[in-house]
Amino acid sequence: MAVPISQMWTVATYVLKQRWNGRKQYPLVLMLEPLFRCNLACAGCGKIQYPAHILKKQLTPEECFHAAEECGAPMVSIPGGEPLLHPQIGEIVAGLVARKKYVYMCTNALLLKEKIDLFKPSKYLTFSVHLDGQREHHDFSVCREGGYDIAVESIRVAVQRGFRVTTNTTLFDGADPNSVRAFFDEVMSMGVEGIVLSPGYTYDKAPDQKHFMGRARSRRLFRAILSNRKSNWKFNMSPLFLEFLMGKRDYQCTPWGSPAYNVFGWQKPCYLLQDGYADTFEELLQTTEWSNYGTESGNPKCANCMVSCGYEPSTVDAGFGSLSGILAMAKAAIFNRYPDRGALDLLSQPVAPVHAHNPLVQITTPAAELEEQRV
Numbered sequence: 001m002a003v004p005i006s007q008m009w010t011v012a013t014y015v016l017k018q019r020w021n022g023r024k025q026y027p028l029v030l031m032l033e034p035l036f037r038c039n040l041a042c043a044g045c046g047k048i049q050y051p052a053h054i055l056k057k058q059l060t061p062e063e064c065f066h067a068a069e070e071c072g073a074p075m076v077s078i079p080g081g082e083p084l085l086h087p088q089i090g091e092i093v094a095g096l097v098a099r100k101k102y103v104y105m106c107t108n109a110l111l112l113k114e115k116i117d118l119f120k121p122s123k124y125l126t127f128s129v130h131l132d133g134q135r136e137h138h139d140f141s142v143c144r145e146g147g148y149d150i151a152v153e154s155i156r157v158a159v160q161r162g163f164r165v166t167t168n169t170t171l172f173d174g175a176d177p178n179s180v181r182a183f184f185d186e187v188m189s190m191g192v193e194g195i196v197l198s199p200g201y202t203y204d205k206a207p208d209q210k211h212f213m214g215r216a217r218s219r220r221l222f223r224a225i226l227s228n229r230k231s232n233w234k235f236n237m238s239p240l241f242l243e244f245l246m247g248k249r250d251y252q253c254t255p256w257g258s259p260a261y262n263v264f265g266w267q268k269p270c271y272l273l274q275d276g277y278a279d280t281f282e283e284l285l286q287t288t289e290w291s292n293y294g295t296e297s298g299n300p301k302c303a304n305c306m307v308s309c310g311y312e313p314s315t316v317d318a319g320f321g322s323l324s325g326i327l328a329m330a331k332a333a334i335f336n337r338y339p340d341r342g343a344l345d346l347l348s349q350p351v352a353p354v355h356a357h358n359p360l361v362q363i364t365t366p367a368a369e370l371e372e373q374r375v
Helices: 005-022 063-070 089-098 112-118 136-140 147-160 177-189 215-226 237-247 280-285 310-322 322-336 341-347 367-374
Strands: 027-031 075-078 102-107 125-129 164-171 194-199 258-260 265-269 273-279
Touching: 005 310, 027 063, 027 125, 063 089, 075 089, 089 102, 089 112, 112 147, 125 147, 136 147, 136 367, 147 164, 164 177, 177 194, 177 215, 177 280, 177 322, 194 215, 194 237, 194 310, 215 237, 215 341, 215 367, 237 341, 258 367, 265 280
Parallel strands: 027 075, 027 258, 075 102, 102 125, 125 164, 164 194
Antiparallel strands: 258 265, 265 273
């Protein structure tokens, strides 16, 4: 794993404290969305399809700090939208770091070089840069030519400046496992701390509804990618979650593990689904019908979900919940090559080029539109 010992210790002691206190529903990562607007229009994203008056809204630094304190999670992920478009993002991140929260600032990195002086290197701050694969695949995925090169240059600058940097990759049906594995080699050569992975979620509002994977296809893809692993690949994730993606383990979703707070309030039930809002975190816990969510519930919106924000907290809870869990997590972290001849056979099977069956929107984003999004 590529998670610093200090962060692992903080998370471990936090989880053990929750379990010691008998708390079954507790947050692990706050998904803090300070705004929805973005300077990209990715075909698989359902976060930027709001009307203009909603896209103009944004959280104040004080609202962000209050959410972090109210929630109490040791880690804060700042997605969006594109957080670097927020005029006070430097102040927001600095305030969370001062509160000793481990912050993952999610960004497409188009503005990272321009904004990097707003931040100071810290063990509490990680730039999580969105890269969906090698150059052609990433640019097609985000519908913008040149996006990969800008992101990679920004990654190298951030690493040179002493920042923690990870990449964040979302995979959809049609992804070529050989290309993804080659992408891992490229990423590790950039000097990043590790890789974050997840299958895509079927956002109702996403322009592309054809390429979200079912569970069986997800497991097949991740088995091909993550088996027979190279020793230099580092993942900034729970090793048990990676085994879950490969189909080696099964867990129930814990949507309260990654609660989402945005301009509407606390989102029910999770970062991915929008079934109402609560004014406080405690109200979110008490008024959400949690039995209506997860694969066991029969909710069709949850049927194919294997996304990290729902299942990685489950694996962390299981990993620290018992001696057998601790041993399983240690084994997965140490014996992580996963030799698998069947997975090698999967790598030899042809994959249709994504362009051949994924006629998405125009790949370029006009310069005038990008400039407008900066405001």
